[in-house]
Amino acid sequence: MELFTPEFGLVFWMFVSFAILFFILARFAWPYILKSIDERAKMIDEGVEKTRQAEESLANAKLIAERYEKEAIARQTEILREADRMKTQIIEEARSQASVEAKKVMDAAQVSIEQMRKEAEARMRDEVSTLAIDIATKVVRQQMADNEAQSRLVNTLLDEISEN
Amino acid sequence: MKRLIIYISILLIAALMAIGYVRTEVPEGSKVNPTEIIFEHLGDAYGWELPFNHDLRIPLPIIIRAEDGSWHCFSSSRVAHGAVYDRFAIGGEGSAYKGKVVELRADGTEYRPFDFSITKNVAALIVTVIIVSWIFLSLARYYRRNGMKAPRKFKGAVEALVDFIYVGIVKPMLKEKASKFAPYLMTVFMFVFVANLLGLVVIFPGGANLTGNIAITMVLALFTFFMTNVFGTKHYWKDIFWPDVPLWLKFPIPIMPVIEVFGVFTKPAALTVRLFANMMGGHMIVIVLTLLIFIFAAMNIWVGAATSVVSILFSVFMLLIDVLVSFIQAFVFTMLSTLFISLAQEGGHHEEAIKE
Known part of the structure; x- marks a missing residue:
């Protein structure tokens, strides 16, 4: 059958034409086309990957931000609590210090009062004794006007000494 | 629905036109040879048929190497319709090389030259x-x-x-x-x-x-x-x-x-x-x-x-x-x-x- 026997001329021309087509396209067309397609595919893949990463990091960032916020709030309350505690502590300290100070002042005052009292007492005692001596002197001077009395006294004193 | 009607009517018109064509182109007695037509369309040809006309063809160059080793190049229109150009013709009915360019020897036998024609x-x-x-x-x-x-x-x-x-x-x-x-x-x-x-x-x-x-x-x-x-x-x-x-x-x-x-x-x-x-x-x-x-x-x-x-x-x-x-x-x-x-x-x- 004619259809099943390849015609030599057609085989020849087909070989030549296809070889030419192949060399033209392989030299001037396919490298550029396939390179562009490959590069674009690569770029798209990378872009998708980058987008995914960006989304991930964004979500991460959000999480981190949330965590920071929570932490900040926690810290804030803690700080406030601490401040409150410190305030009361300071007040307490101040109060106790004040009372100590006051006590000290009071003690000092007491001491000085005691001292002054003692001093006054001593002075008074001095004065009283001086006064007493004066009075006694005066009394003695009046009573010892006579010698008898004098000698009696001396005797009495001597008795006392000897008794001792 | 309206579209469907349009399509059907177009088809009917086409069918009627086909009848008209059959009437004018196929006169009584002439027989359609399906095998020949099928193989003509499936196979190769010298010259490229133009639409709506079976005889009018775009001529294409025939390039052949004759039996004596000489090269010949001529238009396919020269051997169309059974014409003989120089000593070349297209093999007709009964030829071993039907539809192909053959070289007619002096003794009446046919030689099939190397055919590099632009068919x-x-x-x-x-x-x-x-x-x-x-x-x-x-x-x-x-x-x-x-x-x-x-x-x-x-x-x-x-x-x-x-x-x-x-x-x-x-x-x-x-x-x-x-x-x-x-x-x-x-x-x-x-x-x-x-x-x-x-x-x-x-x-x-x-x-x-x-x-x-x-x-x-x-x-x-x-x-x-x-x-x-x-x-x-x-x-x-x-x-x-x-x-x-x-x-x-x-x-x-x-x-x-x-x-x-x-x-x-x-x-x-x-x-x-x-x-x-x-x-x-x-x-x-x-x-x-x-x-x-x-x-x-x-x-x-x-x-x-x-x-x-x-x-x-x-x-x-x-x-x-x-x-x-x-x-x-x-x-x-x-x-x-x-x-x-x-x-x-x-x-x-x-x-x-x-x-x-």
């Missing part, structure tokens, strides 16, 4: 080559100018097709060797696809049954055959002559090697016949469906009219199927070529796995 198929081949190279050179130029920017419209569609084949078949099958064989495989696909589609265009510059010609598919298959075997790895050759089968299968009677060697040659044969038969079959069905009108019209005009409606419907359907087939066959041819090449590119992974 209808060769012209269609050249048209296809020009169209394919124009499409892809322009696409390449676009990329060189615009870098990675995606093309739009026609170029975008072409790129989608390229992407479909390159990323769909070539890359996954050949992997890192894809860039080495991609130019060939892409060229094969685009050539076959464009040739298939051009074959479906009824008028010039289409209509040639190019991929339905065994010479064309044979050359394509031979290219794949050479690509497969020239670049075949050591492992590929070892698998053919000393495959991993029990010893008695390859020695002393080399059963498996013989089968494998046979397989090397059946692969391109399968490629050749598959594409050729599919495309020829598609063309043949459409022609037969069209011829049915004339065959039935010769019996009875009304039967012919009825047949024409059915035939046209079926022809349109078949042509649409053929558009699909054009793509599928180009795809299958490329896929099988890629498969054969990739099988010959296989390294010793398989073997290593067994050793481990």
Whole structure:
């Protein structure tokens, strides 16, 4: 059958034409086309990957931000609590210090009062004794006007000494 | 609904026109010879038929080497309609070389010279080559100018097709060797696809049954055959002559090697016949469906009219199927070529796995 026997001329021309087509396209067309397609595919893949990463990091960032916020709030309350505690502590300290100070002042005052009292007492005692001596002197001077009395006294004193 | 009515009325008008045509063109007594018409349309020809006129043809150059070794080149119009130019003519009825240019010897016998004529198929081949190279050179130029920017419209569609084949078949099958064989495989696909589609265009510059010609598919298959075997790895050759089968299968009677060697040659044969038969079959069905009108019209005009409606419907359907087939066959041819090449590119992974 004619259809099943390849015609030599057609085989020849087909070989030549296809070889030419192949060399033209392989030299001037396919490298550029396939390179562009490959590069674009690569770029798209990378872009998708980058987008995914960006989304991930964004979500991460959000999480981190949330965590920071929570932490900040926690810290804030803690700080406030601490401040409150410190305030009361300071007040307490101040109060106790004040009372100590006051006590000290009071003690000092007491001491000085005691001292002054003692001093006054001593002075008074001095004065009283001086006064007493004066009075006694005066009394003695009046009573010892006579010698008898004098000698009696001396005797009495001597008795006392000897008794001792 | 309104549209459907319009379509049906168009079909009816077409059918009526067909009747008119049958009446004028097929006079009483003349017989339609379906076989002749079918083979004329499927086969090659000197000169390219113009639409609506069986006799008017675009002349194409005939280039032949005569018996005495001299070269002759003349227009096909000189030997049209049985004319004899110099001592060359086209073999007529009863000739051993029917439809081919023959040299008439002095004693009346015919000699078939070496025929390098630009026949209808060769012209269609050249048209296809020009169209394919124009499409892809322009696409390449676009990329060189615009870098990675995606093309739009026609170029975008072409790129989608390229992407479909390159990323769909070539890359996954050949992997890192894809860039080495991609130019060939892409060229094969685009050539076959464009040739298939051009074959479906009824008028010039289409209509040639190019991929339905065994010479064309044979050359394509031979290219794949050479690509497969020239670049075949050591492992590929070892698998053919000393495959991993029990010893008695390859020695002393080399059963498996013989089968494998046979397989090397059946692969391109399968490629050749598959594409050729599919495309020829598609063309043949459409022609037969069209011829049915004339065959039935010769019996009875009304039967012919009825047949024409059915035939046209079926022809349109078949042509649409053929558009699909054009793509599928180009795809299958490329896929099988890629498969054969990739099988010959296989390294010793398989073997290593067994050793481990």
